[in-house]
Amino acid sequence: MAPLMEKGGVYKVAVIGSGNWGSVATKIIASNTIKQSIFHDDVRMWVFEETLPTGEKLSETINKNHENCKYLPGIYLGSNVVADPDLENTVKGADMLVFVTPHSYIKGICKRLAGKIKPEAKAISLIKGMEVKKEGSCMISKLITEVLGINCCVLMGANIANEIAEEKLSEATIGYREDQEVANRWLQLFATPYFLISIVEDIEGVELCGTLKNVVALAAGLVDGLEMGHNTKAAIMRIGFKEMRAFSKLLFPSVKNSTFFESCGVADLIATCFGGRNRKVAEAFARNRGKRSFNDLEEGVLQGQKLQGVLTAQELFEVLIDRGWEDQFPFFITVSKICTMQLPPRSILQCSSVLNSTQLEF
């Protein structure tokens, strides 16, 4: 008998990650795999195992109740979701790999998976972050491709996970390089009547939008904590958006202006600056006058969920210094120095007037 893949048949999907967005992404995917014959019904989801206060293992409760009671309580994931604490077993035989972990863990995960996945498998990254190496910065999709030797698209957008879990209308953007057929298959896996997706051939642009908006969201949260009001917040968002675009285009001249007007760009910036976790923790940081560290606040405010913006701000700082670009990005530099407590939260207001006076155009 011919293998299933050759008769146009069944793509097996694995999700690597089971946090807040990881669980929602799995719920969406599981609702689609069961409806579409090109996908294998079951979706295997890797769980970074932990023991709950009840003494039960998280993966066991997910499989028993079809709900992630720690990272997405109260939401039915689907009976075809199989939680698996064994990373290698999760990806065994999978044709489509969805990566959705905090960005700090992805390199270690990929190294563990090297040589253990199907060579013809395809990947997509939902991870908003980047990696900084001695040789320069590296997007997560590139890291996945380099370590695993497979094609990797990205999916980013104005996607506050808890709202999509309740099936409230949202949009997202898939970024791809060259192979549109693969991007279309990802669209088929993710699109639902409440999750509308567009596809753009600008992987770096899409991924940098998703990554850099977390730094702007920290600034928006600082402004909220300082009780500066809507006009100041809008000014901060505008300046941050400008630096997002300038940085992206300096790093990758191929990045398209139009990408910034997709869901991954301006829409995600707005959603995150009003409803995201980076904003929330930065607000708490400013209210504490910068006396409690982000690490300390993250634990208390997010209870196991992870901030991406603080690490990204530090990574961005390293890139800017390394390339000698610091004078062109006073906003990013200031946010990173506030995060490391070298500057007080109020400095965010001074850096915006500096930037306005420089009138840099990109």
Ligand SMILES: NC(=O)c1ccc[n+]([C@@H]2O[C@H](COP(=O)([O-])OP(=O)(O)OC[C@H]3O[C@@H](n4cnc5c(N)ncnc54)[C@H](O)[C@@H]3O)[C@@H](O)[C@H]2O)c1
């Ligand atoms: N939550 C959202 O609304 C949202 C929306 C869009 C994109 N994202 C992005 O998705 C990615 C994943 O975020 P999330 O919200 O799913 O996660 P999360 O922040 O809710 O949860 C953290 C996850 O990290 C896991 N973890 C903890 N220690 C670990 C370790 N040592 N190794 C591996 N995993 C470990 C935890 O088990 C948990 O699954 C991030 O890049 C985030 O920016 C999140």
Ligand SMILES: O=P(O)(O)OC[C@H](O)CO
């Ligand atoms: O909660 P945040 O700040 O990690 O942002 C969540 C998503 O990225 C919004 O699209």
